[in-house]
Amino acid sequence: MGLEERTHPQTGNTPERPHAHADWRQMVGIGLVASVLGIAAGILIDWFPLQASTQAKSIDTLWDVLIIASVPVFVMVTVIVLFSVIKFRMRPGEEHLDGPPIHGNTRLEVIWTTIPAVLLVGLCTYAFIVLENVEASEPNPLQVRVVGEQFAWTFYYQQNGKEVAANVLHLPVNRPVKFTLQAKDVLHDFWVPAFRMKKDAVPGINVTYGVTPNRVGAYPIVCAELCGIGHATMRATAVVEQDAQFTAWLGKLGRPAAAAPAAGGGGGGAGADGKTIFASTGCGGCHTLSEAGQDGTVGPNLDEVLKGKDEAFIRQSIVDPSAEIADGYTDQMPPGYGDQLGPEKLDALVKYLSEVTKGG
Numbered sequence: 417m418g419l420e421e422r423t424h425p426q427t428g429n430t431p432e433r434p435h436a437h438a439d440w441r442q443m444v445g446i447g448l449v450a451s452v453l454g455i456a457a458g459i460l461i462d463w464f465p466l467q468a469s470t471q472a473k474s475i476d477t478l479w480d481v482l483i484i485a486s487v488p489v490f491v492m493v494t495v496i497v498l499f500s501v502i503k504f505r506m507r508p509g510e511e512h513l514d515g516p517p518i519h520g521n522t523r524l525e526v527i528w529t530t531i532p533a534v535l536l537v538g539l540c541t542y543a544f545i546v547l548e549n550v551e552a553s554e555p556n557p558l559q560v561r562v563v564g565e566q567f568a569w570t571f572y573y574q575q576n577g578k579e580v581a582a583n584v585l586h587l588p589v590n591r592p593v594k595f596t597l598q599a600k601d602v603l604h605d606f607w608v609p610a611f612r613m614k615k616d617a618v619p620g621i622n623v624t625y626g627v628t629p630n631r632v633g634a635y636p637i638v639c640a641e642l643c644g645i646g647h648a649t650m651r652a653t654a655v656v657e658q659d660a661q662f663t664a665w666l667g668k669l670g671r672p673a674a675a676a677p678a679a680g681g682g683g684g685g686a687g688a689d690g691k692t693i694f695a696s697t698g699c700g701g702c703h704t705l706s707e708a709g710q711d712g713t714v715g716p717n718l719d720e721v722l723k724g725k726d727e728a729f730i731r732q733s734i735v736d737p738s739a740e741i742a743d744g745y746t747d748q749m750p751p752g753y754g755d756q757l758g759p760e761k762l763d764a765l766v767k768y769l770s771e772v773t774k775g776g
């Protein structure tokens with residue numbers, strides 16, 4: 417465009433584009449309504465599993481506060497961009513017109529610098545305080561050494577001066593536990609989503625963190641660091657139980673005759689029989705099954721609830737445990753066992769359970 421087309425703004429004959437004054441109040445109004453809807457959606461979404469540790473609540477609250485603070489920022493930027501594209505766009509014939517020449521707007525610049533600065537400093541301070549609180553060390557914690565390898569977790573407890581291994585993590589309710597994470601091969605990440613806390617297990621060093629489980633139940637343990645082809649199957653179960661049950665379980669684990677499943681491995685394969693799978697999957701941590709010598713009480717007694725049931729029912733109970741809940745129990749069995757076992761092991765387990773619970 418030629419310079420002669422630009423005139424001084426004060427002379428009043430600047431050829432301004434007619435749409436440049438589209439109502440900014442309308443834009444802010446749309447942004448505010450969209451922000452409120454966005455915050456409502458963000459809060460209504462059920463992001464997390466049950467809270468099963470004393471740390472969980474403050475972490476979930478932090479998340480909600482971050483949603484409330486960040487959704488309006490995202491929504492406002494999006495609304496301003498879209499509104500500008502639609503309302504302030506160049507129409508045909510306006511190619512030679514221009515907006516008013518502006519040399520900054522001090523008030524606007526102070527506002528858009530101050531608000532993000534206050535927001536960032538405030539949120540960082542708050543997040544730091546939450547981190548300090550959830551990582552605070554508790555007195556007299558139960559020590560558990562957690563070893564990750566491709567693709568299994570093994571848990572080591574101190575029992576009468578020696579270390580005993582388990583494939584299922586048992587924890588007494590309301591007692592702080594301190595995990596010491598180790599890795600045999602590559603990076604893994606020890607995470608019980610219901611406890612919220614997680615950290616990487618790094619080969620060659622000890623990484624520690626603590627939680628205080630405060631809700632009896634069985635919770636999935638997942639590996640949260642991509643560690644190879646079997647990463648998605650690197651799962652285990654955390655059983656939180658009353659102290660007496662935990663002590664009894666630990667006592668049994670210490671006895672050599674208990675034939676605790678071999679530590680590590682996790683692969684297995686063809687030929688595994690149902691009873692071995694029942695033991696290595698940790699079913700007995702929650703369920704009683706007399707044939708397997710298990711007496712867990714977190715979940716229904718399998719001698720009773722599976723008595724006379726057909727294989728289809730047993731299969732559904734494992735693959736989709738929420739489908740039918742035994743009287744007096746809540747829906748808390750982790751749903752991933754079907755995938756974790758794979759079809760072959762699942763078949764063997766179903767067959768075994770069907771055989772040993774056949775009425776009579």
Ligand code: CUA
Nearest residue numbers: 639641643647
């Ligand atoms: Cu171990 Cu992913």
